[in-house]
Amino acid sequence: MILVFGQGVSAITGNQDSCEKTTNNLSTNSQDQGVAFPLLPYSGDNQTLYNTINDEGLYPPVRGNYYIKYSGFGFSCIDKRSGYEVPTHLLSEKIINAGWKNLKFFRNSFMISDLSEIIQIDETRFCATRQENHTEHLIMFDQNGIKWNVRLNSAISWHLSLLGSKNIFYGTNIIDIETGKVLLELDKKYDLSHFATQDKFALIDDSLMIDINEPAILWTIPEEKYSTAKGFYGDILITINRKTSLVRYYDAASGKVLRSFKFKPLVKPWEYAGEPGLIVGKSVCCRSGYVVDIESGTILTRKKCNIARGMFTGWQYFLWGDKEYLFWEDIAGTECIDTKTGKTLWIKEDSYNVSYQKFDDKIYKNTFHFENEKDGEKTYTESLSILENGSWRELARVPFWDAWRTLIPTDGLSLRPTRYGILWLPYYKKESAGPSIIAPGTSKILKTYQIECWSEQNIPSYALVGDTVIVNHDGLGINLVDLESGKIEYIEIPGATSSGSSSFESVPLFASNQYVVTQDAKRNIVCFDIVKKVFLRKFEPSSTSGFYLRYWTNHLFVGEWFSLDWYIINLETGELVKIRPGILGATDVGYFISDKGFNLLVPGEEPRCIIEGWYFYNAFGGNIISSFKWLHLPGYAISNAGAIDLNKKVIIQRSFESNGSFTMPFIAHDEIWLTDLGKTVKLSPCPSFSVKRNGKTTSGDNEVSFEFKNTREDGRDLVLKGEVYLVSWGDDGKAPVFAKLNEPRHKLGPLLPGMSQEITFKVPEPPLLENNQKGEGKYFALVVESNGLLDTKNSILSDFDKDPRPLFD
Incomplete structure (x- = not known):
């Protein structure tokens, strides 16, 4: 936390009154919702947490002997030789984002501001970019100050990176690390953000080869750049033309073709390796999941990608490695492959998706596991565990097949706790003839609710509402299964016919206490009333107008209204209302939308502004806020980004400004659990504190005094502790x-x-100016590093902090 003050007493102007008008007696205790603000992370699931999306650029996926895995909150680090995860305390970040006025702190060393992108050169030196008055500044600095500052023309879209050990690559320029001198300027016609490098050479925009030590332009590849896969093997550049399958080995220094031949993967006649993509060593990863020896065509390994991470297939799940190691990620974990032999060196189970459920005041967790592999095709399982005395105890484990379903919160899960036992919602009839009850801890099926006319090849979709399971197994209607009585009722879609294909695949299915929305056999949107047990209506989807069901869209119910991407529809009347894309969440009366801020859209009314646009985007991370999902509690909206009081129209606090997540916050007693890419961060109640500057000064105004107070008021004996210090500030107040x-x-x-x-x-x-000269020292900032958040309502701040801030910051 940083607060700015002037040197003299006259510079103090309390803005406490204006803060009170903003917050208006907002209580910090919301125990009726199970959450009491403020909260801070206390557990990062062995992650090094960060608070800005830019931090990801500091750590490439493969860094020395480590493989870095990212989530929306931080990263974990795996030893690429052994697969062992490095304890998070060994990976403490050097750079701390203050989350305010673009300030960053380098631990116990120095503070910088208004810098767009930062790279670490070595243990003591950093290089950063800064935009000012249409001019781009490239600045090198260490703990003693700014080493050099180069001014360039506007370069907002340029990328900053190291090029070898002696140079920096920035935009069209290759710059000497020691002096800041521009050594080589490249033509702007090249896509300068796209390049591959090794110790001596770099390939720019898949076409221009340069010597990175001179530096100098060496030669240009004559091939069509976007149809060719490329990669370095020592001082050789290997290319594979995707159209002609011609392989060329170029001498990287001269451009001479050393060898050329046809790329011929040795696949069976009915198989297709797919287009060549990522080249590592003398092996290439192909789109269909094959890793092929380039010279011999030998298939080193194959990974069938049907549920790799759940959304895409192909080479993007062979994540970048080096000449020795290749990394594959799927929904169950990470696999390290030897690039020469294709053999698996290690597998680390680290589920890409973790979901939490609450039932009967108990907490459950669903996660996914690698089961087996045969001929490149993996099988997986899904487990359900219960939290007991701080540990997870597994209750059931069943086959898992379709990662798409996991994008639907809760209803996409195969295992659900109920008062009748563990409910299993199977994928295939051969596994179980319908929804089944499993005895906890045994995976033994106690009861099966058999679905009539369920074809072997069809994959159903499910939802659970109270004691009723909704099943869509053929697109011709839905089954309602009563878990208590065992009664099964069928609601037919009038006039529905099959699509003509041999099978019906799983489709999105969404349910409220009264309505169900899903798709029929021809992918029309169909709606039902499950209270009256009748079919309501059908809508034909349109991919051009945003009128369709998707797994990853926020499809939400508000009474009889249901949200699509660009529309909300009235399920009773069929009325369509076009809206701005981007539903963030829903209450019992309307939808949260991001349209020039955070708004509540009540059907039939104009949007109600909750938080104004500039404040909303500034507090929660700009345009990426639209990717967060907001959970509604009475009077509150909560997401992975932070919390908003809907009645008082104030931001309560921020959490993470990082990339968004499809996941919804999970409320666990008085904690908020945030999940992303299989990682969990737990936020628990923390102290709040106020800051007031005392008017007295001593020793000729060379000293200043502040009062700090723990303002937590909800009965929790949370102890405030930390460190405080002052830092010099700019003479212009910036x-x-x-x-x-x-x-x-x-x-x-x-x-x-x-x-x-x-x-x-x-x-x-006084601070150092850009020329390393000292300023006048008119202002200073108070820095608090603690286990609490600033209580802005009860603090007296200066004019420099008068801009609206969250209640707890």
Whole structure:
């Protein structure tokens, strides 16, 4: 937390009144919803957490001896030779994002501001970009200050990266690390964000070869660049033309063709390896999941991709490796493959998808596991576990086949806890003839609700509403299965006929307490009333108008209304209302939409503004906010990004400004659990504290005093503790480009709720300007590193912090 103040007492202007008008007595205790703000992460599921999407650029997927796995909240690190996960405390980040005014802190060293992109050169040096007045600045700095600053023409879309050990590649320029001198400028006609490199050479835009040590342009590939797969093998550039299958080995230094031959994968006559893509060593990954030896055509391994991560097939799930290791990810974990032999070196079970459920005040977890592999085709299982005394105990495990279904929260899961036992919703009739009840802890089937006319080749879709299971197994109607009585009723779609194909595949199915929306055999949208047990109506989808069902879209019910991508539809009347795309969530009366801010759209009314656009996007991370899903609790909206009070129209707090997630926050007692890419972050209640600057100064205004108070008021004895210090600030009231963190640190706390502490500081030295000259030191900032969040309502802040801030920041 950072607060800015002027040196003299006259510079203090309390804005507490304006804050109170904004927050208006918002209670921090929302125990009736199971959540009490504020909250902070206390568990990162062995992740190094970060708070900005830009941090991902600091750590490429393969870094030295480690393979980096990202989630929306942080990253974990796997030793690529052994598959062992490195403990997160060994990966503490050097750069801390303050989440305010684009400030970043380098641990115990210095602070920087207004920098767009940062790369780490070595243990002490960093390089960053900064835009100012249509001019791009490239700045090198270490703990002692700015080493050099190069001004370039506008380069907002340029990418910053290291090129070998001596140069930086930025836009059209190759720049010397030591001096900042532009050594080589390339033609802007090349796509300069696309390049491959090794120790001596770099291939720019799949066509231009350069010597990265000179640096100098060497030669240009004569081939059609976008139809060719390319990769380095030592000082050889290997290309495979996707149209002609011609392989060429080029000498990287001269461009001389050393060898050429046809690429001929040795597949069976009825098989197709697919287009060549990623080249690692002398092997290539092909679109259909084959890894092929380029020279011999030998199939080293094959991975069938039908449920790899659930959404796509092909080479993108062979993640980038090096000449020795190739990494494959699917829904169950990570596999490391030897690029020369195709043999699996290790498999780490690390499910791509983790879902939590609550039933009868108990918490359950669904996750996915690798089961077996035969002829490149893997089989998987889904498990259900219960949380008992802080540990997970597995209750059941069943076959798993379709990762698409997992994109539908909860209803896409195959195992559900009920008061009759563990409910299993099978994929195939050969596994079970219908929804089944499993004895917890045994996977023994106690009862099966047999679905009549369920063909062997059809894959049903399911939803669970109370004690009723809804089944769509043929697209001709839906079955309603009563778990208590065993009664099964069928609601037919009038005039429905099969599509003519031999099977019916699983389709999206969504259900509320009264309505069901799914697809028929011809992929028309069909609607039912399951209370009256009648078919309502049919809609023909349109891929051009946003009128269709998709697994990853926020399809939500508000009474008799249902949301599509660009429409909401009235299921009773058939009325269509076109809306701006991007449903974020829903309440019992309307939809959350992102349209110039955070709004509530009640059908039949104009959108109601909850949070204005500039504040909403600034607080939660700009345009990416539309990818978050917002959970509605009475009076609140909560997402992976933070929380909003709907009645008071204020942002309560922020959580993560990183890339969004298709997952919904899970409320576990007084905690919020956030999940993304199989990782979980738990947010639990934390202390809140106020800050007030005392008017008194001593030693000729060379000292300043602040009062800190633990303001938590809900009865939780949460102790506030941490460190506080001052840092120099820009003479114009703006954050300095660079400021040392060399001021004395003072211990804060421990403070129980209601307790306060006064701390006196020496005023810091003036900041360094861009030319490394000292400023006048008109202003300074107070930095608090603690286990709590600032209570802005009860703090007296300066004019520099008068912009609206969350209630807890």
